[in-house]
Structures are given as C-alpha cells and as structure tokens.
Amino acid sequence: MYKDFENVYEITHPLIKHKISILRNVDTGTNEFRKLVEEVAMLEAYEAFRDLPLKNVEVQTPIEKCYSPMIEGKKVAIVPILRAGLGMVNGITALIPTAKVGHVGLYRDPVTHEPHEYYCKLPESLDERLVAVLDPMIATGGSLVAALDYIKKNGGKHIKILSVLAAPEGLENISKAHPDVEIYVGTIDRGLNENAYIVPGLGDAGDRIFGTK
Ligand code: PRP
Numbered sequence: 001m002y003k004d005f006e007n008v009y010e011i012t013h014p015l016i017k018h019k020i021s022i023l024r025n026v027d028t029g030t031n032e033f034r035k036l037v038e039e040v041a042m043l044e045a046y047e048a049f050r051d052l053p054l055k056n057v058e059v060q061t062p063i064e065k066c067y068s069p070m071i072e073g074k075k076v077a078i079v080p081i082l083r084a085g086l087g088m089v090n091g092i093t094a095l096i097p098t099a100k101v102g103h104v105g106l107y108r109d110p111v112t113h114e115p116h117e118y119y120c121k122l123p124e125s126l127d128e129r130l131v132a133v134l135d136p137m138i139a140t141g142g143s144l145v146a147a148l149d150y151i152k153k154n155g156g157k158h159i160k161i162l163s164v165l166a167a168p169e170g171l172e173n174i175s176k177a178h179p180d181v182e183i184y185v186g187t188i189d190r191g192l193n194e195n196a197y198i199v200p201g202l203g204d205a206g207d208r209i210f211g212t213k
C-alpha cells in the first residue's frame with residue numbers, strides 16, 4: 001500500500017530497484033533498456049499474479065497418480081498500452097504463455113498531455129479473465145484512466161495495472177477514477193515537470209524501448 005491508496009502496491013524487491021536504476025541512466029542503450037523492461041515486468045508479474053485461482057487436477061507422475069494445482073478458468077488477458085507497454089509483453093508471456101493479448105493504442109498530446117486513442121483490439125470473454133494492463137510509465141495517469149474506461153466498457157471486470165515507474169499525481173488520478181483496480185509499480189518518483197514528464201524518471205519510455213530518439 002502507498003500512502004492513502006489501498007490499491008497501490010510498490011514492489012520493494014532489490015532486483016527491481018537495481019534494474020530501474022540502470023533504466024534511469026541516460027547512457028543505457030536500447031538493447032539493454034528493452035531487456036531490463038522485460039525483466040522488471042516478469043518480476044512484477046510474479047507478485048501481481050499471486051492470487052490467480054488454482055484447481056487440483058489429476059496428474060500421472062512416473063510414480064503414481066496424484067492431484068496437483070493448476071491455474072483455473074479462462075486465465076489471463078494482457079493489454080499493453082501502445083507503444084511503450086509492448087516492451088513489457090514478453091516478460092509476462094514468458095511466465096504465462098497462454099495469456100491472450102489485446103492492444104490499446106494511445107498517445108499523449110505533447111501540448112495538452114491529453115491521451116488520444118488510435119487503435120484498440122481486445123480478446124473475447126474479457127469479463128471472465130484477469131486483465132493485466134501494461135504501461136511502464138504513469139505520469140498524469142490520463143492514458144491509463146482512458147485505457148481502463150475502454151477496457152471496462154468492453155467487459156473488463158477484474159483488472160490490474162503493471163507499471164515500472166509512477167508519479168504520485170498519476171497514481172492519485174487513477175485511484176480516484178478506478179478505485180477497484182490494483183496498481184503494481186516498481187518505484188514511485190517525486191512528481192512531474194512542466195512537460196508532465198516524471199522526475200527524476202527515465203525519459204520517454206517509448207523512445208528508449210524502440211530507439212526512436
Ligand atoms: C507514454 C507512456 C504512457 C503515457 C504516460 O506514452 O507510455 O502511456 O505516456 O503519460 P500519462 O500518465 O500522463 O498519460 P506516449 O504517449 O509517450 O506514447 P508512446 O508510448 O507511443 O511513446
């Protein structure tokens with residue numbers, strides 16, 4: 001839990017903190033940046049999916065039959081917010097290869113910082129799945145609020161956010177608009193600058209993942 005926000009979980013594991021410090025470094029190149037975002041996503045998923053329901057199934061071992069737990073039901077849908085959320089997908093599918101993947105395309109207007117939607121496609125039976133929304137950056141929170149509005153309109157009920165870095169302003173905005181959604185974040189930074197970038201932050205995550213700057 002973070003301050004008064006019961007739905008926010010800052011993950012304190014040293015491996016995550018260490019990797020985020022390398023992500024912050026302006027000299028970390030695209031190749032390493034991409035790998036680290038995937039690794040942080042995987043470590044966060046380990047924590048965020050702790051409550052996936054299990055069901056005992058019969059298994060024949062080389063020795064005898066037994067009942068052993070496996071994940072129950074329609075399982076998981078992951079929804080990266082384009083572009084930067086794409087950088088987290090492989091880290092999650094490495095752990096949950098059967099996860100369905102939807103996409104929500106949003107970009108922030110550079111002047112107003114308001115999110116604009118340009119592409120959305122979600123898996124079927126969203127209401128029966130745990131929906132993990134992926135975006136490495138929570139700045140004003142506007143992009144995630146818009147993504148959650150869209151996902152809920154399309155049936156999403158049980159939703160968690162996985163993010164690498166957040167500003168308190170963004171966490172507050174998301175928590176007020178969607179108090180039912182759990183937010184797992186690697187680190188919470190000081191705030192936002194005049195361009196609504198996270199400080200100290202790590203810069204533009206999309207550009208650093210895709211090498212576009
Ligand atoms: C970034 C980031 C988030 C958003 C966060 O995306 O990946 O989606 O900004 O800002 P907010 O919390 O103030 O909405 P951006 O719009 O830069 O698009 P990109 O991923 O395509 O670079």
Ligand code: URA
Binds near residue numbers: 139
């Ligand atoms: N989007 C980013 O990629 N970085 C920020 O600091 C804010 C929004």
